Amino acid sequence: MLEKGAIAPDFELNATPDQKIKLKDFKGKNVILAFYPADWSPVCSDQMALYNEMLKYFSKYDAQIFGVSVDSVWCHLAFEENRKLHFPLLADFEPKGAVSKAYGVYDDEVGESKRALFVIDKEGKIAWSYLSPVAVNPGADGILDALEELSKK
Amino acid sequence: MSVLKPEINSQDHIQGDDSASIAIVEFGDYQCPYCGDAYPIMKEIEETFGHQIRFVFRHFPLTNAHEFAFPAAIAAEAAGLQGKFWEMHDALYENQYRLDGELFDELAETIGLDLEQFQKDSASEDIKTIIEDNFNSGMRSGVNGTPSFYVNGTKFEGGATDLYQMLKESTE
Numbered sequence: 001m002l003e004k005g006a007i008a009p010d011f012e013l014n015a016t017p018d019q020k021i022k023l024k025d026f027k028g029k030n031v032i033l034a035f036y037p038a039d040w041s042p043v044c045s046d047q048m049a050l051y052n053e054m055l056k057y058f059s060k061y062d063a064q065i066f067g068v069s070v071d072s073v074w075c076h077l078a079f080e081e082n083r084k085l086h087f088p089l090l091a092d093f094e095p096k097g098a099v100s101k102a103y104g105v106y107d108d109e110v111g112e113s114k115r116a117l118f119v120i121d122k123e124g125k126i127a128w129s130y131l132s133p134v135a136v137n138p139g140a141d142g143i144l145d146a147l148e149e150l151s152k153k
Numbered sequence: 154m155s156v157l158k159p160e161i162n163s164q165d166h167i168q169g170d171d172s173a174s175i176a177i178v179e180f181g182d183y184q185c186p187y188c189g190d191a192y193p194i195m196k197e198i199e200e201t202f203g204h205q206i207r208f209v210f211r212h213f214p215l216t217n218a219h220e221f222a223f224p225a226a227i228a229a230e231a232a233g234l235q236g237k238f239w240e241m242h243d244a245l246y247e248n249q250y251r252l253d254g255e256l257f258d259e260l261a262e263t264i265g266l267d268l269e270q271f272q273k274d275s276a277s278e279d280i281k282t283i284i285e286d287n288f289n290s291g292m293r294s295g296v297n298g299t300p301s302f303y304v305n306g307t308k309f310e311g312g313a314t315d316l317y318q319m320l321k322e323s324t325e
Contacts, residue, residue, distance in 0.1 A: 045297060045298025045299075046298075047297070049215065049217070049218055050296075050297060050298065052217050052218075053215050053216060053218075053288075054292055057289070083217075086217070136297075137297035138297065139155065139292070139295040139296055139297035140292050140295075141155055141294060141295035142295075144292055144293060
């Protein structure tokens with residue numbers, strides 16, 4: 001898993017069938033990457049639904065959040081609609097898990113991303129990373145602590 | 154290990170003795186069905202462990218998922234201004250099955266609030282700020298779903314039933 005200080009590997013992933021997100025386009029902004037195993041986990045404790053409630057707090061720190069899993073864009077779209085998510089979910093779908101692998105957070109055995117968080121600073125360097133047990137939603141305290149630290153610089 | 158931030162303070166709604174050895178903080182949402190399930194168990198915990206327990210409720214409304222969660226939190230805080238936070242808190246969970254925008258005034262009357270004042274307070278910015286401060290506290294404390302519990306300042310990984318079990322074992 002990539003750690004603090006490493007250059008965040010660039011990527012280009014689909015957020016919708018016809019929209020691609022390039023990490024390098026977000027230079028000058030803080031970026032949160034939340035890798036997670038799969039769409040459609042149970043509702044009230046769902047990690048993406050939780051972050052969805054926190055978007056305005058993230059934007060206070062000039063940060064954009066992306067969810068990343070190996071689900072396809074169509075699966076993401078249905079999930080976003082169902083949970084009324086207001087931030088992009090990226091499909092690490094083809095080649096499967098390539099970006100997760102580049103960040104060192106792909107689980108070969110189950111063929112899914114691990115549950116991992118990265119905060120990337122405005123220069124594209126990893127400022128903080130965290131690997132959570134798959135069954136545990138890590139919440140947002142670590143993300144906010146890292147963003148607060150960056151805002152002091 | 155996630156820690157409660159800020160600690161229990163004078164801004165909180167607190168039930169039980171100041172001298173209680175166990176302080177439980179719940180972050181909850183009035184529309185969340187899991188919080189609704191936890192409600193009677195929390196009552197049972199308070200009854201069973203009596204003076205040993207201090208109970209604090211902080212708002213963590215999931216406003217995108219639950220359209221009445223934020224208005225319900227407002228209703229509880231507005232009732233709090235008339236000294237009846239817990240009466241409204243209980244009424245909201247006891248009537249969760251029929252929660253909608255019409256319910257708040259009805260509950261306000263049932264628990265004996267000055268309705269005009271309640272409606273006026275419900276529209277105030279100060280109350281919104283309190284709820285947002287509670288939410289912020291939850292984010293900074295590592296809340297990862299509702300309900301989330303903290304026991305003596307440390308996150309408890311489990312639901313209300315697990316909490317009951319843990320208390321039973323630790324007070325035996």
